[in-house]
Amino acid sequence: xxxxxxxxxxxxxxxxxxxxxxxxxxxxxxxxxxxxxxxxxxxxxxxxxxxxxxxxxxxxxxxxxxxxxxxxxxxxxxxxxxxxxxxxxxxxxxxxxxxxxxxxxxxxxxxxxxxxxxxxxxxxxxxxxxxxxxxxxxxxxxxxxxxxxxxxxxxxxxxxxxxxxxxxxxxxxxxxxxxxxxxxxxxxxxxxxxxxxxxxxxxxxxxxxxxxxxxxxxxxxxxxxxxxxxxxxxxxxxxxxxxxxxxxxxxxxxxxxxxxxxxxxxxxxxxxxxxxxxxxxxxxxxxxxxxxxxxxxxxxxxxxxx
Amino acid sequence: xxxxxxxxxxxxxxxxxxxxxxxxxxxxxxxxxxxxxxxxxxxxxxxxxxxxxxxxxxxxxxxxxxxxxxxxxxxxxxxxxxxxxxxxxxxxxxxxxxxxxxxxxxxxxxxxxxxxxxxxxxxxxxxxxxxxxxxxxxxxxxxxxxxxxxxxxxxxxxxxxxxxxxxxxxxxxxxxxxxxxxxxxxxxxxxxxxxxxxxxxxxxxxxxxxxxxxxxxxxxxxxxxxxxxxxxxxxxxxxxxxxxxxxxxxxxxxxxxxxxxxxxxxxxxxxxxxxxxxxxxxxxxxxxxxxxxxxxxxxxxxxxxxxxxxxxxxxxxxxxxxxxx
Numbered sequence: 001x002x003x004x005x006x007x008x009x010x011x012x013x014x015x016x017x018x019x020x021x022x023x024x025x026x027x028x029x030x031x032x033x034x035x036x037x038x039x040x041x042x043x044x045x046x047x048x049x050x051x052x053x054x055x056x057x058x059x060x061x062x063x064x065x066x067x068x069x070x071x072x073x074x075x076x077x078x079x080x081x082x083x084x085x086x087x088x089x090x091x092x093x094x095x096x097x098x099x100x101x102x103x104x105x106x107x108x109x110x111x112x113x114x115x116x117x118x119x120x121x122x123x124x125x126x127x128x129x130x131x132x133x134x135x136x137x138x139x140x141x142x143x144x145x146x147x148x149x150x151x152x153x154x155x156x157x158x159x160x161x162x163x164x165x166x167x168x169x170x171x172x173x174x175x176x177x178x179x180x181x182x183x184x185x186x187x188x189x190x191x192x193x194x195x196x197x198x199x200x201x202x203x204x205x206x207x208x209x210x211x212x213x214x215x216x217x218x219x220x221x222x223x224x225x226x227x228x229x230x231x232x233x234x235x236x237x238x239x240x241x242x243x244x245x246x247x248x249x250x251x252x253x254x255x256x257x258x259x260x261x262x263x264x265x266x267x268x269x270x271x272x273x274x275x276x277x278x279x280x281x282x283x284x285x286x287x288x289x290x291x292x293x294x295x296x297x298x299x300x301x302x303x304x305x306x
Numbered sequence: 307x308x309x310x311x312x313x314x315x316x317x318x319x320x321x322x323x324x325x326x327x328x329x330x331x332x333x334x335x336x337x338x339x340x341x342x343x344x345x346x347x348x349x350x351x352x353x354x355x356x357x358x359x360x361x362x363x364x365x366x367x368x369x370x371x372x373x374x375x376x377x378x379x380x381x382x383x384x385x386x387x388x389x390x391x392x393x394x395x396x397x398x399x400x401x402x403x404x405x406x407x408x409x410x411x412x413x414x415x416x417x418x419x420x421x422x423x424x425x426x427x428x429x430x431x432x433x434x435x436x437x438x439x440x441x442x443x444x445x446x447x448x449x450x451x452x453x454x455x456x457x458x459x460x461x462x463x464x465x466x467x468x469x470x471x472x473x474x475x476x477x478x479x480x481x482x483x484x485x486x487x488x489x490x491x492x493x494x495x496x497x498x499x500x501x502x503x504x505x506x507x508x509x510x511x512x513x514x515x516x517x518x519x520x521x522x523x524x525x526x527x528x529x530x531x532x533x534x535x536x537x538x539x540x541x542x543x544x545x546x547x548x549x550x551x552x553x554x555x556x557x558x559x560x561x562x563x564x565x566x567x568x569x570x571x572x573x574x575x576x577x578x579x580x581x582x583x584x585x586x587x588x589x590x591x592x593x594x595x596x597x598x599x600x601x602x603x604x605x606x607x608x609x610x611x612x613x614x615x616x617x618x619x620x621x622x623x624x625x626x627x628x629x630x631x
């Protein structure tokens with residue numbers, strides 16, 4: 001009898017331990033290091049690159065996505081927001097592959113195409129709705145009703161949006177066709193009253209950003225160059241070495257490097273070009289695992305720029 | 307202790323021990339014609355999978371295995387448009403190859419099925435000839451008279467059904483057109499009928515259950531285990547813990563397992579292994595059957611369904627002994 005217990009008990013205990021050790025933590029791509037997210041129109045997903053990980057993406061966001069239509073953004077809590085078919089924006093938790101939230105803009109005209117997006121420090125989603133010519137804001141946890149709707153000037157459409165730490169908005173807008181000029185306006189926090197910054201882009205890209213000095217970073221897609229405007233407008237500093245386009249871009253966490261989807265408006269991407277942000281010097285190119293015939297829509301880094 | 311008492315104690319201990327140690331059987335039900343199908347029986351050993359027998363019924367839907375290891379298959383009965391008309395459920399005793407007709411669900415194409423410990427069947431399926439009417443039906447012995455637990459046009463396509471230890475019933479649904487695009491089941495969900503109640507509720511809406519194609523299984527600890535995916539793009543094995551509404555675990559599997567067909571799954575006794583294969587169009591001869599360790603998600607064994615030669619598509623999978631919470 002003793003030998004039977006000695007034989008059976010460890011098996012029973014092992015089974016219990018195995019079961020108890022079962023479902024545990026959510027998947028983590030890597031919680032410690034920076035991640036690069038790249039939206040693919042044809043690939044209908046977002047590739048996740050890990051610096052130091054050779055041979056292409058370390059993972060992909062696919063669940064809940066169709067064509068990526070405009071932008072990818074990372075919030076302060078490292079949630080990842082992706083624009084996709086139907087004009088929707090789908091959000092994923094940091095390290096997660098299953099959608100946690102979906103913005104379908106039910107209170108706006110349907111269907112739409114969402115181009116640029118930005119996430120405020122308070123978790124508010126700001127989205128540029130292309131067909132509607134609007135920038136809309138949805139506070140954290142609210143996917144049903146916009147708290148703010150800002151129409152862009154008549155005859156134009158919305159391309160991109162950025163938000164600063166005081167929740168002032170910067171909106172890139174312009175004509176709906178490639179080659180029509182783009183403009184940038186600044187809107188006070190919570191207000192629909194916006195002031196034109198007095199700058200002109202050959203044609204707007206799908207992303208807009210701010211650096212820690214309050215400079216406005218925009219893409220002139222017609223010229224294939226990044227323009228960095230002083231907070232009050234005026235002549236830009238230009239980053240353009242080797243660029244054929246710049247519709248999507250992102251600053252890294254400390255603002256030292258700029259990652260640009262190097263792609264003209266009609267495709268034929270050249271991968272991601274990385275620049276030293278302060279000097280504008282080209283540092284490197286990321287092409288491994290990026291399909292040359294795909295359209296890049298959205299570059300984001302996690303953690304996002306402060 | 308007398309030798310007789312010792313023998314009795316040893317028998318009490320040994321029977322479950324032997325049952326746990328026995329080689330599992332995997333059942334793969336397949337269609338060969340509009341009114342014809344069968345079910346392959348594979349024995350799983352350390353050296354792989356061996357085709358032991360082919361049951362003479364099946365192809366009309368899922369496979370279920372009860373606590374006594376009896377196996378239940380649905381006979382193929384396709385009508386116009388390829389819809390299953392009546393669902394005749396056949397029972398096979400453990401190791402048996404001679405099936406017995408248990409009951410026939412008239413005008414109901416069973417798409418998911420489970421058997422409770424008391425022998426009651428719970429099935430989700432489609433009513434043929436009605437456009438898009440889906441139902442969840444209970445068939446209790448001895449009469450197996452149908453009792454409709456819910457029906458309607460939405461949600462659609464029950465991909466799995468499971469009872470927990472308390473008798474709460476869970477059904478996985480592929481899609482819904484209701485309140486599109488913001489309805490909670492538009493791209494998949496899990497609904498629950500709490501024990502003793504008559505009102506269904508959405509247990510898991512279509513973000514956490516987005517793209518669900520198989521399951522759920524309700525486990526002893528209250529978790530729900532299911533498969534979401536779009537084979538060819540992604541296949542995830544997901545676990546949602548009790549009381550939660552987002553996966554506590556997501557195992558990413560190869561997205562190329564089942565030739566772009568929808569996965570179907572079975573869960574073994576003890577909850578240590580899931581068996582999965584493809585179903586419907588695309589899941590013809592040569593489709594993989596994959597044994598996946600749970601919760602690690604590692605693939606333990608993979609083999610192809612190579613017979614019979616006239617296999618059109620796979621309709622169901624079961625494993626014996628099966629999981630019961």
